[in-house]
Amino acid sequence: MDVSVSNVTSAAMLSNQLVLGYEYRVEIFSCVENDSCALEFAIDSEEQSFGGLLSFSSNGNYLLVGAPDMVDNGVVFLYKKSNSSSAWGLINRLANPSSSVSVSQFLTNILLPQIKTIVGNGMPGYGGDSGAATSTSLLFPTSIAVDSSGNIYIADTQNHRIRKFTALTGKLSTIAGTEEEGYNGDNIIATTAKLSSPTGVALDSIGNVYIADSQNHRIRKITISNGKISTIAGDGDAGSPLYDGLSAIASSLNNPTSVAVDQSSSNTVYFADTNNSKIRKITSSKLYTVAGTDYTYSPYIQPNLIYEGLAQYIKISSPISVAASGGKIYFIENLINTVRQVVVQNGYYTMTTIAGGCRPGFPSTTEFACLDSPFGIAIGPNGDVYVADKSNARIKKINPTTKTISTIAGGSGAGFDGDNGPAILSSLNDPCGIAVQSNGAVYIADTKNNRIRKVL
Numbered sequence: 001m002d003v004s005v006s007n008v009t010s011a012a013m014l015s016n017q018l019v020l021g022y023e024y025r026v027e028i029f030s031c032v033e034n035d036s037c038a039l040e041f042a043i044d045s046e047e048q049s050f051g052g053l054l055s056f057s058s059n060g061n062y063l064l065v066g067a068p069d070m071v072d073n074g075v076v077f078l079y080k081k082s083n084s085s086s087a088w089g090l091i092n093r094l095a096n097p098s099s100s101v102s103v104s105q106f107l108t109n110i111l112l113p114q115i116k117t118i119v120g121n122g123m124p125g126y127g128g129d130s131g132a133a134t135s136t137s138l139l140f141p142t143s144i145a146v147d148s149s150g151n152i153y154i155a156d157t158q159n160h161r162i163r164k165f166t167a168l169t170g171k172l173s174t175i176a177g178t179e180e181e182g183y184n185g186d187n188i189i190a191t192t193a194k195l196s197s198p199t200g201v202a203l204d205s206i207g208n209v210y211i212a213d214s215q216n217h218r219i220r221k222i223t224i225s226n227g228k229i230s231t232i233a234g235d236g237d238a239g240s241p242l243y244d245g246l247s248a249i250a251s252s253l254n255n256p257t258s259v260a261v262d263q264s265s266s267n268t269v270y271f272a273d274t275n276n277s278k279i280r281k282i283t284s285s286k287l288y289t290v291a292g293t294d295y296t297y298s299p300y301i302q303p304n305l306i307y308e309g310l311a312q313y314i315k316i317s318s319p320i321s322v323a324a325s326g327g328k329i330y331f332i333e334n335l336i337n338t339v340r341q342v343v344v345q346n347g348y349y350t351m352t353t354i355a356g357g358c359r360p361g362f363p364s365t366t367e368f369a370c371l372d373s374p375f376g377i378a379i380g381p382n383g384d385v386y387v388a389d390k391s392n393a394r395i396k397k398i399n400p401t402t403k404t405i406s407t408i409a410g411g412s413g414a415g416f417d418g419d420n421g422p423a424i425l426s427s428l429n430d431p432c433g434i435a436v437q438s439n440g441a442v443y444i445a446d447t448k449n450n451r452i453r454k455v456l
Contacts, residue, residue: 113455115409115423118443119154119165119172120451122416126159126179133165133172138450142199143212143258143321143376143433146443152452153209154445155201155433160194162201162211162222165452176211176222176229183216183236190222190229200258200321204267212259212271217252219259219271219282232269233282240276240294241287248287258331262324270329272319279311279319279331279342290329290349291342292316311342311351325379330354330400332387337371339387341400354385354400371396376433381440388431388444395423395434395444395455409444409455416449423455 081087119133120141127137143155150167153175161177176190177198184194200212209222210232218234231249239252254275262268269282270290278292291311308314320334329342329349338356342349356371374396376388385398386408394410409423410431418426433445442455 113408113423113442114421115426115453115455116419117451118170118454119152120446120449122450124450129163129171129173132170134170136172138163138452140447141433141445141450141452142447143201144435144443144445144452145201145203145209146435146437146441147203147207148438150437150441152435152443153201153203154452155198155211157197157199160196160198162190162195162198162209175209175227176220181215183213183218186220186230187228189227191227193229195220200256200271202259202261202269203263204261205263210259210261210269212256214255214257214274217254217256219248219253219256219269232285233271233280233287238275240273240278244288245286248282248285251287258319258321260322260324260329262327262329264326265324268324270322270324272322272331274318274320277316277318279316279322279329291331291340291351292319308352309350311349314351316340320375321377323377323379323385326383328379328400330377330379330385332374332377334373334375337374339371339374339377339385339398354403355387355396355398355405376431376445378434378436380436380442381438386434386436386442388434390430390432390447393428393431395428395431395442408442409453414448416446416451419453426453428453 081089117134119136120138121127121135123137124139125137126139129136138154138156139158141154142157145153152165154163154165156163159177160181161174164173164175165171166173174191176193177195178192180194181196182194183196186193195211195213196215198211199214202210204210207224209224211220211222213220216234217236217238218231220229221232222229233248233251234253234256235250237252238254240254241251253273256271257274258272260270262270271280273280276292279290281288281290289312291314293313293315317333317335319331322329322331324330327344331340331342332338333340336356339354340351341354342351344350356374371387371389372391374387375390378386380386383400385400387396387398389396392410393414394407396405397408398405407424409426410428411424412418412427414429415427416429428444428446429448431444432447435443437443440456444453444455446453
């Protein structure tokens with residue numbers, strides 16, 4: 001086998017991509033014209049280095065691919081096994097016995113988080129609920145939620161349905177809504193209830209499902225124990241409550257587009273009352289404002305400008321999406337391309353900006369500090385904030401403490417491409433929804449592609 005070490009001056013480091021608790025092994029074979037191959041090099045993560053070919057960190061947290069990298073007439077295998085197992089399992093292989101192969105590129109392509117479609121065939125429509133989820137159709141899916149088992153709940157907006165992908169069976173079912181748009185009452189089985197362009201979906205800690213029934217101007221709830229739907233906020237009229245503390249179901253809302261449940265804080269429900277430019281919460285069946293104001297005496301009354309301070313005294317612009325966890329609330333101001341954080345300090349809601357706004361000097365990591373029509377938002381298990389940066393066709397991850405931002409999916413332009421490959425090399429098309437599972441898997445409502453995609 002010819003192993004070229006010339007012109008190899010850089011190394012590929014895959015930080016935090018290897019899974020702790022596993023060992024990894026790379027084998028490189030040389031081949032001859034009759035396809036007879038012999039093992040030439042091997043290394044596993046218990047060895048820190050081997051002949052300068054490959055090395056692993058001492059803590060197993062990253063893989064370093066060094067010279068030599070280009071291998072002529074070779075086959076490369078990557079295996080892994082649990083620390084408690086004696087058997088190696090094949091992850092992937094690259095076989096190209098007739099020309100050069102790049103070890104580092106091969107490992108990069110399979111160790112970086114991968115993207116794949118798990119719901120939707122890309123054709124807009126309904127297509128029913130029978131058969132595999134990848135064979136059915138969606139119509140402008142806008143929002144998603146995921147439980148700890150990987151079951152996905154989808155606001156299939158223009159089908160006026162909430163649909164569920166069951167991870168165990170790989171199939172899709174309707175859990176709320178019918179073929180007709182509208183409103184036909186509450187306290188009925190959810191699959192007989194009409195919805196009108198639902199754009200938000202969320203779960204509480206026991207599996208109840210919450211819906212932003214946008215054009216019905218209501219927040220609704222499916223009680224998992226009996227399958228019935230009820231309204232928990234909104235009277236069905238487009239309007240605005242006169243003041244806080246009124247009955248939530250007797251108050252008017254105006255195009256609520258997103259709903260969130262803080263499962264770690266007594267399942268408190270928050271929602272974006274979008275056309276009223278408010279973030280609200282429901283407490284003891286009453287409605288309260290978390291962020292936004294109508295009052296002209298506020299010193300922060302100009303919309304489309306970035307103010308920070310007491311959230312209930314700042315005018316905000318058409319909040320489009322909300323997420324909540326651990327008492328922290330995050331929302332997107334779509335019109336000014338900004339991600340906001342709200343926390344309680346000294347008994348008051350205090351608002352800061354964690355991304356967007358394109359302010360000079362805003363910190364960033366080799367990515368754009370600017371967002372373009374961001375839409376969906378979610379919180380990861382370690383507190384990172386994920387944003388569906390819709391018009392940039394990317395999914396961004398934000399560290400809310402350092403305010404640094406990076407791309408985890410998208411980056412190849414608007415379109416559809418990249419399934420079963422690295423997520424950062426994929427194409428998305430106006431992604432609007434995002435959810436993060438407790439194991440770190442990221443789910444994307446790839447809206448104009450009419451698909452749900454998974455990154456892990």
